[in-house]
Amino acid sequence: MHIPDGYLGPITYGSLWAAVIPIWIYASKKVKVILKASQIPLLALSAAFSFVIMMFNVPLPGGTTGHATGATLIAILIGPWPAVIALSIALIVQALIFGDGGITAIGANCFNIAFAGMFTGYGIYKLISSEKFKVQSLKFKNSDTDTHSSSLSTRHLIGAGAGAYIGINIAALLTALELGIQPLLHTGADGRPLYSPFPLSITIPAIMLEHIFLFGIVEAVVTVFVLLYIKKSHPELIRG
Amino acid sequence: MANSKFKIQNLKFGKLWIGIAILIILSPVGLILPELLKAGGAWGEWGSDEIEKIAGYVPHGLKKLSELWKAPIPDYAFSGWDKGVKSYAGYIFSGIIGAALVIGVSILIGKIFARKNGNS
Numbered sequence: 001m002h003i004p005d006g007y008l009g010p011i012t013y014g015s016l017w018a019a020v021i022p023i024w025i026y027a028s029k030k031v032k033v034i035l036k037a038s039q040i041p042l043l044a045l046s047a048a049f050s051f052v053i054m055m056f057n058v059p060l061p062g063g064t065t066g067h068a069t070g071a072t073l074i075a076i077l078i079g080p081w082p083a084v085i086a087l088s089i090a091l092i093v094q095a096l097i098f099g100d101g102g103i104t105a106i107g108a109n110c111f112n113i114a115f116a117g118m119f120t121g122y123g124i125y126k127l128i129s130s131e132k133f134k135v136q137s138l139k140f141k142n143s144d145t146d147t148h149s150s151s152l153s154t155r156h157l158i159g160a161g162a163g164a165y166i167g168i169n170i171a172a173l174l175t176a177l178e179l180g181i182q183p184l185l186h187t188g189a190d191g192r193p194l195y196s197p198f199p200l201s202i203t204i205p206a207i208m209l210e211h212i213f214l215f216g217i218v219e220a221v222v223t224v225f226v227l228l229y230i231k232k233s234h235p236e237l238i239r240g
Numbered sequence: 241m242a243n244s245k246f247k248i249q250n251l252k253f254g255k256l257w258i259g260i261a262i263l264i265i266l267s268p269v270g271l272i273l274p275e276l277l278k279a280g281g282a283w284g285e286w287g288s289d290e291i292e293k294i295a296g297y298v299p300h301g302l303k304k305l306s307e308l309w310k311a312p313i314p315d316y317a318f319s320g321w322d323k324g325v326k327s328y329a330g331y332i333f334s335g336i337i338g339a340a341l342v343i344g345v346s347i348l349i350g351k352i353f354a355r356k357n358g359n360s
Contacts, residue, residue, distance in 0.1 A: 035350060037354040044350065051339055059279030063279055085349065100315070102306075102309070188299070197295045197302075206283050
């Protein structure tokens, strides 16, 4: 999901840089208001976790590899706007130092993973774990008020897992779309694609199937597992 | 003041920092498992030579842009350390370097923001 240099033409990588810069500026403004000095280590921990978890390549036997990103998890732990910053730092270090993702594609990769996928995941988590949803579902269920608190935490975990799964799939879908439109946008004098040569009919199934059936599940499992661990070791970090 | 508080917080999250360290030490799993199960890299993250094998040619624009940036530690591997145990050691070193950089930049950015924010 880390698009390398050369796969996206200037129209696409330029637009995505143009999209991500105001997002970074807005995130910075939000973070300036909400970040306390005592939370800095948590920001650093989150960025480091995202960096390290992306090193755990999960193989599709005989095929490709993929990995979790921790995006939804981090949004749940530190809030979505600080998560934009933490995830972007990890992605930029990956691109600059390790060539994992391109320099020209930093805008695209940050937009896909650190913004769109993350916010989708966080939104779904919020939706499923919210009080409103709880009240409505209790109306339908009409009984067992004593399982309140335990069902709340289960709901949070389900929300987190579902958010993580859908969030990474949204990031993957955007990646597939951005790659797949390249042959439509840029062709050379010989009619052959100038950048990523694969059409949407190839990029969407290739990237989506592996994320729907494997990497999305990995992301959800990592998210739920880490939340369970943190709930035990640092319960004060789990926000409502 | 800010410094002492910062240290206290570090201790508070001590277990989680140890978790990051453990993940870095275990990171070669992310190399070994794909090797065992004969899985290649990620889809759509191929170098020019691999693209040529798959598509039959290297698109001009792709070739030009892909040469734009030479990462100092490409693919989390040090040159000459690209196979076997050495590649695992290089992967761990890359994890340490990368995590240290990410943590350093995060703390720097965090400090700038939190100072402007004026709270502690």
